Amino acid sequence: MKRVQNTRKPRWxxxxxxxxxxxxxxxxxxxxxxxxxxxxxxxxxxxxxAGSSHTSMFIYKxxxxxxxxxxxxxxxxxxxxxxxxxxSYADNPSGAGQSLVGCLDxxxxxxxxxxxASTPLYLGATAGMRLLNLTNPExxxxxxTAVTHTLTQYPxxxxxxxxxxxxxEGVFGWVTAxxxxxxxxxxxxxxxxxxxxxxxxGAMDLGGASTQITFETTSPAEDRASEVHLRLYGQxxxxxxxxxxxxxxxxxxxxxxxSALQTHSFHPCWPRGFSTHVLLGDVYQSPCTMAQRPQxxxxxxxxxxxxxxxxxLCQDLVSGLFSFSSCPFSRCSFNGVFQPPVxxxxxxxxxxxxxxxxxxxxxxLPVATLQQLEAAAVNVCNQTWAQLQARVPGQPxxxxxxxxxxxxxxxxxxxxxxxxxxxxxxxxxQKKAADTAVGWALGYMLNxxxxxxxxxxxxRKGTNFSSWVVLLLLFASALLAALVLLLRxxxxxxxxxxx
Numbered sequence: 001m002k003r004v005q006n007t008r009k010p011r012w013x014x015x016x017x018x019x020x021x022x023x024x025x026x027x028x029x030x031x032x033x034x035x036x037x038x039x040x041x042x043x044x045x046x047x048x049x050a051g052s053s054h055t056s057m058f059i060y061k062x063x064x065x066x067x068x069x070x071x072x073x074x075x076x077x078x079x080x081x082x083x084x085x086x087x088s089y090a091d092n093p094s095g096a097g098q099s100l101v102g103c104l105d106x107x108x109x110x111x112x113x114x115x116x117a118s119t120p121l122y123l124g125a126t127a128g129m130r131l132l133n134l135t136n137p138e139x140x141x142x143x144x145t146a147v148t149h150t151l152t153q154y155p156x157x158x159x160x161x162x163x164x165x166x167x168x169e170g171v172f173g174w175v176t177a178x179x180x181x182x183x184x185x186x187x188x189x190x191x192x193x194x195x196x197x198x199x200x201x202g203a204m205d206l207g208g209a210s211t212q213i214t215f216e217t218t219s220p221a222e223d224r225a226s227e228v229h230l231r232l233y234g235q236x237x238x239x240x241x242x243x244x245x246x247x248x249x250x251x252x253x254x255x256x257x258x259s260a261l262q263t264h265s266f267h268p269c270w271p272r273g274f275s276t277h278v279l280l281g282d283v284y285q286s287p288c289t290m291a292q293r294p295q296x297x298x299x300x301x302x303x304x305x306x307x308x309x310x311x312x313l314c315q316d317l318v319s320g321l322f323s324f325s326s327c328p329f330s331r332c333s334f335n336g337v338f339q340p341p342v343x344x345x346x347x348x349x350x351x352x353x354x355x356x357x358x359x360x361x362x363x364x365l366p367v368a369t370l371q372q373l374e375a376a377a378v379n380v381c382n383q384t385w386a387q388l389q390a391r392v393p394g395q396p397x398x399x400x401x402x403x404x405x406x407x408x409x410x411x412x413x414x415x416x417x418x419x420x421x422x423x424x425x426x427x428x429x430q431k432k433a434a435d436t437a438v439g440w441a442l443g444y445m446l447n448x449x450x451x452x453x454x455x456x457x458x459x460r461k462g463t464n465f466s467s468w469v470v471l472l473l474l475f476a477s478a479l480l481a482a483l484v485l486l487l488r489x490x491x492x493x494x495x496x497x498x499x
Contacts, residue, residue, distance in 0.1 A: 037063040044076065044111045044119040045449060046156060047441040048100065050147075052128025052208035053250050055081035057103040058441045059110050062451070073179075073451060075436035077110045079103035085208070086143050087128035093142040097150030104154050116155040123147060123161035124444055126169055127209030127248055133163060135287050159448060164440070166243020170212035171228050172443030174203040174239060177347050179446065180433040185233045185456075195235065195456075202346035204417075204427075205439065206355075206409070209248040209288075213333075213417055214241040215344060222329045223338035234456030240340055242333070246288035249351040252321065252408050253401055258283050258292040259317050260305065269314035269404035270307025273385035277302045307400065311381035311407070318407045322416055334416045342419055345426035349438040355405045356429040362392045370414050370424045377406035 042061040049056045061076040081103050089096035111119050125144070133140040140163070148161045164172075178184055178200045186196050202215030217240045221227035230237040246255070257278065260267040281299030283289060322334040333339035348356075356373075359365045365376035381403035383391070388399055398405075413419045419427065432438060446452050 037061060039112050042076075042112075042115070044115050045073075045445045046107055046111070046119060046121045047445050048081075048103075048121075048123040048151075048161075049439060049441045050086045050123055050125040050129065050161075052085045052087060052126065052131070052210075052248060054083070054085055054208075055100065055103075056437075056441075057081065057100075057107065058437065059107060060436075060442060060445060073442065073446065074434060075442075077106075078437065079106050085128045086125060086147060087132040087140075089143055089146075090132055090136060090139040093139070093146040095146075096143045097146040097148075100147060100150055104150070107156070108154070111156075117157060119156045120445070120449055121151060121154070121156040121158045122445060122448060123151060124441070125161070125163045126440075127166070127207055127243075127245055129163045130166070130245060131209055131287050164444070166210055166212060166245060167226075167228065167241055168444075169207075169210070169440045170203070170205065170214040170241035170243050171230070171239060172440035172447065173205045173212060173349075173438070174200075174214040174241070175230075175232075175443035175446065175452070176440060177201055177203045177349075177433065177438050179443065179452070180436055180438065184235070184452070195233065199344060200237070202342065202344055203438075204346055204348040204352055206348070206351035206412075207248045208250040208351075210243050210245045210251075211247045211412065212241065212243045213339070213342075214239060215342065215346065216240075217340050217343065219340060221338065221340065226338060231454040232452050234454070242337055242339065244335075244337075247321070247412070249355075249405055249408070251286060251288040253404055254283060254286055254289055255292065255321060256317055256404050257305075258289045259320060261303070262292060263317075264308075264313070266306050266308045268308050268310035268312075268317060269381065269407065270305075270309075270400050271383055271385040271388050271403065272307055272309040274400045275304060275306035278305050307385065309382055309384055309403075311378040311403070314381050314403060314407055315411070318404065318411050319415075321408070322411065324415075333418065339417070342417060342423050345428065347433075347438060348427055348429045349431060351405070352409060353429045353431045355402070355409045357431075358402055359406060367429075368425075370410070370419065370421050373406075373410045373413075373424075377403070377410045380406050 041064055043064045045060045047058050047060070049058065057079040059076040059078065060073050062073045079102070081099055083099050086096040086099070089099070108116070129140060129143070132143070144161050144163075148158075151158050151161060181201060183196060183198060183200045186194055200216045202213070204214075205212045216237055217227075218238070220238075221240055226240055226242050228239045228241055230239060246252075256269060257267065260269070261278070261283065279300075279302045280297050284293040284297065284299070323336070324332075324334055326336055327338075328336060329338040331339065331341070356367055359367050359373075359376045359380065363376065363380060365372070365379055367373045367376050380388075383403075385400070388402075389395055392399055413424065413427070430438065436442060
């Protein structure tokens with residue numbers, strides 16, 4: 001992977017060598033310490049996360065006198081751009097740029113005017129634009145040109161709009177999570193930075209068009225294209241990462257819909273009592289459904305499709321998304337992709353979090369184990385449309401798709417990535433850490449603004465807990481001995497002199 005372009009010399013040593021204890025769904029992550037600042041006392045940065053289904057804007061801030069000092073960047077505010085992702089404007093590129101105006105206007109208010117010119121502004125596009133670039137490179141270029149035109153109209157320090165690779169998306173998400181949780185470096189009570197001994201956390205991201213898994217590994221990867229080397233705060237990290245295009249939630253739903261049209265006259269993952277008209281052109285326009293596309297079909301035709309609330313048939317449909325027939329390496333995840341065994345604790349965010357949160361919060365189902373997660377998915381898939389609507393008032397737009405989403409998450413984690421019950425106990429489903437959204441955007445900005453140096457800024461080695469206990473006991477013993485000696489001396493001084 002090529003190093004991200006930057007106007008300043010990068011300080012991360014990113015080398016491409018080829019192309020807390022937790023329980024699933026229940027634990028919350030510890031918050032890191034983010035020094036406060038306000039107004040012109042802060043430095044700001046803006047990242048637009050142009051995903052496949054929507055775009056989000058994140059504004060970050062950090063004390064102005066800490067330009068390159070370590071773990072101090074926090075989220076100041078955010079904004080969700082209305083409408084679809086910028087890739088949905090392939091036929092109307094100017095609309096992609098115009099869609100960003102509302103959030104950019106908010107940024108003008110959220111960032112002090114005195115800081116506008118010095119505030120870096122980035123746009124990173126992910127799997128939706130990767131798909132568009134594969135099928136229609138000209139449209140992809142036009143969309144990026146249009147959003148660039150809009151972004152340059154604002155008084156911020158615009159640093160570029162580009163499409164991230166799947167590998168970058170995975171690694172930047174991993175950096176964000178571990179940075180926020182102070183797994184790279186921590187500010188100690190003795191007034192010095194030190195390196196914690198707790199290790200790093202794996203990261204799993206489920207977007208609209210792709211999913212990423214990234215975690216630190218001790219052994220060289222058999223597929224060197226999946227290995228990335230990082231040097232952060234003077235420490236070397238070997239990281240495994242892989243991005244599966246067409247395995248994001250929205251594209252999975254489209255692929256399942258295409259399979260249901262091919263093999264059934266109903267959709268087993270939709271609730272019984274739910275039906276809708278499906279436009280065939282919408283189903284087969286994605287590159288992800290190309291393999292399921294009939295040789296001849298009327299793209300303008302629509303068919304009526306109803307749900308059947310059949311968890312077993314739905315599970316079979318989801319299983320068809322994964323292939324385990326061949327593996328050119330000693331071990332694979334699925335589709336012949338190399339993956340070492342999952343190790344350590346993980347944080348699962350984006351649609352992973354929203355899916356599990358729905359099962360827990362809206363449905364009131366436990367998901368602390370893989371067995372419970374599977375049971376929860378089956379429970380949702382057994383619900384009729386009337387039952388679901390009664391359980392979840394307000395009828396969310398994607399209520400009918402939660403069965404398929406839950407079944408996919410369960411199978412991706414257990415069969416796809418190879419989590420067993422023990423490993424799943426170390427997975428935390430979380431949206432934020434330290435009041436900051438977990439995702440690739442913060443890691444991307446930290447990289448491009450050199451806020452994580454490759455060299456350690458006056459590090460102190462972290463002392464483990466048992467060592468602190470010994471030191472405190474020794475200190476307490478010495479203090480007690482000194483107090484006893486002092487009392488004895490005072491007592492001796494009060495005794496009458498003898499001849």
